[in-house]
Amino acid sequence: MAFPLTFNQRIQIKSQKNRLQNVCFGLPMQKRICFGAVMKIAVARFWYEANSFSPFTVGMAEFRAREWLRGDAVGSAFRGTATEIGGALEWADARPEVELVFSRCASAPPGGPVKQELLDEIVAEIAGDPLFHDVDGIYLSLHGASLGTESLASEEEIVCRLRACYPETPIVASFDMHACPTQRMVAALNGAAVYRTYPHIDMAETAVIALELLAQNITGEIRSSVLMQRINKILPSFGMRTAPGAPMTEVVHIANEQVSAFDGVFAVCPFASFAYADTPAANAGVLVTYAERSAAERAAAAVCRKMVSLRKKFTPKLRAASEVLQSRPWDGGKRIAILEPSDNPLSGGGGDTPGLFKAALDMGVPEGSVFAFFNDSALVARAAESGLNSQLDVALGGQLDRRFGAPVAISVYVEKLTMGRFVNAGPMEAGRPTELGPTVLLRSGPLRIIVTSAAQSPNDINYFTLHGINLEHVPVLLAKAKNHFMAALGPIFDRVIQVDTLGPAMANTYALPFQHVPVERFDLS
Structure with a gap:
């Protein structure tokens, strides 16, 4: 043979x-x-x-x-x-x-x-x-x-x-x-x-x-x-x-x-x-x-x-989230994805830091924008009990860990509930099932917010299809993601920007309390 x-x-x-x-x-x-x-x-x-x-x-x-x-x-x-x-x-x-x-x-x-x-x-x-x-x-x-x-x-x-x-x-x-x-x-x-x-x-x-x-x-x-x-x-x-x-x-x-x-x-x-x-x-x-x-x-x-x-x-050269949002990169009809790698689940983030979300509320985003995501199973259960179209006062982010920011209080409407299951379209891990746990899609003003029961990076088109979101019609996507995002979703947008916020995978590694890694390994000068 x-x-x-x-x-x-x-x-x-x-x-x-x-x-x-x-x-x-x-x-x-x-x-x-x-x-x-x-x-x-x-x-x-x-x-x-x-x-x-x-x-x-x-x-x-x-x-x-x-x-x-x-x-x-x-x-x-x-x-x-x-x-x-x-x-x-x-x-x-x-x-x-x-x-x-x-x-x-x-x-x-x-x-x-x-x-x-x-x-x-x-x-x-x-x-x-x-x-x-x-x-x-x-x-x-x-x-x-x-x-x-x-x-x-x-x-x-x-x-x-x-x-x-x-x-x-x-x-x-x-x-x-x-x-x-x-x-x-x-x-x-x-x-x-x-x-x-x-x-x-x-x-x-x-x-x-x-x-x-x-x-x-x-x-x-x-x-x-x-x-x-x-x-x-x-x-x-x-x-x-x-x-x-x-x-x-x-x-x-x-x-x-x-x-x-x-x-x-x-x-x-x-x-x-x-x-x-x-x-x-x-x-x-x-x-x-x-x-x-x-x-x-x-x-x-x-x-x-x-x-x-x-x-x-x-060496990472990231601008602050507030600075990027204040510059309104979507002006002129450009469709923009703004990524928050400091809380990217594929870097070990928990889907819990409020930095990018708070900046978006403070600076404003266009109607139809989407934030993906927060990981908060208790909030998903509360939304499911409240039911579709109900109004809730919630606190987003800072539920697992407040080292990187306090929860953000906001009033939302419950727009969609799912069981959180889809199969990756790929190309990364194409054909592989993904489990987000039960999820909810919330709406507050111009922004829709995905909340899940597990921390999974929003890197696949079916993550959004599951929630009834057509990314072709989203002017600004705010996502807890990083480079893997580019394989399937990068081509959908006119521009993808990574921003700097506090989080367990932030760019400034010197601010994290390492015990076993010599500091000189992070010095790329």
């Missing part, structure tokens, strides 16, 4: 339908390999990003609402989705010689640290799963920036415990661009792949890279290790979109060049780290999968030099 390897030196995506057939970076083209028997690969997943300054910790309810699966249920949930597991399933479907078996697959929306008892349960279940006893290789889908209420390196614990149990079994992992990998974890891997796009629309492709590396290690075509080199800096994500001319795009380009420049180097994957994870491992750098150590060191050094040379371009 022929084993087709699909990598050259860059990504080519011709259409959403055939994206996986056209992933072309990361691994040099090798000769086709023939297998005489089934290749059995075990898959486990722990995908969580923790903001140390989030107003809440995360428990089982958040994981069950998003992803708490194992066995055959994993394939049923993920087939056809633009996710790592979706990519793994499509990769295996094209190869009759490959069998995937699934251990625990768990993820939750970003937030605060995971409750330690639950984190210990997840680590123990994956690391001690007898499923791994009779497999040829292990693929781990890891975000790379999880934290517990006590532990600071749970992914390291998973990988190292598996390596101790299975010293000869190839283990490969995929990571988010904002991972915080440790040297001990990296030393236990045979290969690593990292998202190359931000917004992260290449999750499925990243899994394919990891699985191709794993397959080559299983068959003995290569026997690889992973090298990590870091720059003692954390690159803020505000300006990290991989758009043409952007600094991260240049870094990814240099990384891709190293694969063709050096024999014995199979994948070169830069990562920026996560600026709100208070862990010693928060530190940008590069992961190189290699067979030739000296070549890997040279490749890593080239990428790190590029990161250091471009560091100043990653």
